[in-house]
Amino acid sequence: SFELTQPPSVSVSPGQTVTITCSGDVLSKQYAYWYQQRPGQAPMMIIYQDTERPSGVPDRFSGSSSGTTVTLTISGVQAEDEADYHCQSADKTGTFVLFGGGTRLTVL
Amino acid sequence: QVQLQESGPGLVKASQTLSLTCSVSAGSIDSGDYHWTWVRQSPGKGLEWMGHIYFDGRTDYNPSLESRLSMSLGMSRSLFSLSLTSVTAADTAIYYCARDNQTYGYLDYWGLGLLVTVSS
Numbered sequence: 001s002f003e004l005t006q007p008p009s010v011s012v013s014p015g016q017t018v019t020i021t022c023s024g025d026v027l028s029k030q031y032a033y034w035y036q037q038r039p040g041q042a043p044m045m046i047i048y049q050d051t052e053r054p055s056g057v058p059d060r061f062s063g064s065s066s067g068t069t070v071t072l073t074i075s076g077v078q079a080e081d082e083a084d085y086h087c088q089s090a091d092k093t094g095t096f097v098l099f100g101g102g103t104r105l106t107v108l
Numbered sequence: 109q110v111q112l113q114e115s116g117p118g119l120v121k122a123s124q125t126l127s128l129t130c131s132v133s134a135g136s137i138d139s140g141d142y143h144w145t146w147v148r149q150s151p152g153k154g155l156e157w158m159g160h161i162y163f164d165g166r167t168d169y170n171p172s173l174e175s176r177l178s179m180s181l182g183m184s185r186s187l188f189s190l191s192l193t194s195v196t197a198a199d200t201a202i203y204y205c206a207r208d209n210q211t212y213g214y215l216d217y218w219g220l221g222l223l224v225t226v227s228s
Contacts, residue, residue, distance in 0.1 A: 033214040035155075042204055042218035043155065049213065086155050088214065095168050097145070097208065097215075102154035 004087055004100035011106040012077045020072045020103045022087030032070040033088040034063060036081075037102075043086060047072060074105075082107040110135040112205050114222040120199075122228050126192040129182070130205030130219060137185050138163050143208035144188045145215060146179065148201040156201075160208055161188055195226045 004024040012018040022032060032050050035043035047053055047063035050070055060075045074081055087100040116128035130144070137144055143160035150156070159169035161179040169177050176193045192199060202223050206215040 031213055035215075042206075042221055043215070044218075045214045045216065088155075090213070096170065097157035097160070099147075099155040099157060 004089060004098050006085075006087060006100040006103045008101065009104045009106065011108055012074075013108045014077055014079060016077055017073065017075045018077055018105065020074075020085050020105070021069055022071070022100045023069045024089065024098070024100075025068055026089055026092055026098065027065065027068045027070055029092050030089045030094065032063070032065065034061075034072045035086045035088065037084040037086060039083075077105075077107055079107050081105060110207065110217045112207065112217055112219040114203060114205050114219045116203075116222060116224070118223060119225050119227055120195055122196055122226055123194055126195050126199065126224060126226075127189065128203055128205075128222065128224070129187055129189045132186045132188070132207075135186075135207075137181060137188060141210050143168075143210060144179075144181075145206045145208045146190045147204045147206055147215070147218075149204070149221075150198070150201045153201075158190070197226050197228065200224065200226045 004022050006022050034047035036046045037043040046057045046061050050065040051063045062073045064071045084102050084104050086102045089098050111133045113131045120126045145160040146158040148156050161167045167179050178191045180189050202221040204221045205219045207217040209216040
């Protein structure tokens with residue numbers, strides 16, 4: 001399958017923990033990447049190769065992988081985390097880039 | 109610091125061709141470590157990978173767009189372009205150019221995006 005499936009929206013209260021999932025057959029063979037996109041801005045990568053966090057990204061962001069599902073976890077959510085989150089991977093050949101439909105995180 | 113910037117018309121008439129250019133500063137397209145990529149985002153929707161071009165001009169396109177899409181490198185090795193034919197209202201979107209870093213597998217630099225509206 002060439003599809004990556006994310007929930008359209010999630011909501012959380014400040015200080016709580018939220019998880020956003022991304023599912024697709026290809027995720028058992030290819031790495032996943034997560035991007036944060038604030039309103040009016042371009043996406044910015046926050047997790048790469050399933051679990052790695054680049055420097056500059058707060059450690060409250062973490063990634064995990066199990067089978068055909070990857071998960072972005074945000075612990076101790078802050079108001080500034082309100083954004084759209086997109087997962088990305090590649091097809092089994094590594095040629096085509098795939099995006100999930102995106103998840104809007106609302107901080108209540 | 110690598111910077112990318114999209115340029116082109118913000119309004120295109122239906123059935124015509126949409127042409128955009130991406131300017132890459134503080135870097136060169138001449139590296140096999142990167143794929144030069146176009147991504148679009150329809151209003152209120154998710155990201156759609158359109159395709160990419162390699163440093164040597166080879167391309168890969170999203171199968172859903174392949175019949176209407178072409179990408180090319182500029183004469184200046186700091187430009188690459190997109191051409192999308194026979195546009196409809198469904199092609200109204202923010203168009204981003206980005207660099208796909210093959211060492212790590214993600215799009216590490218993005219342009220600010222350019223809103224293109226297709227009018228009837």
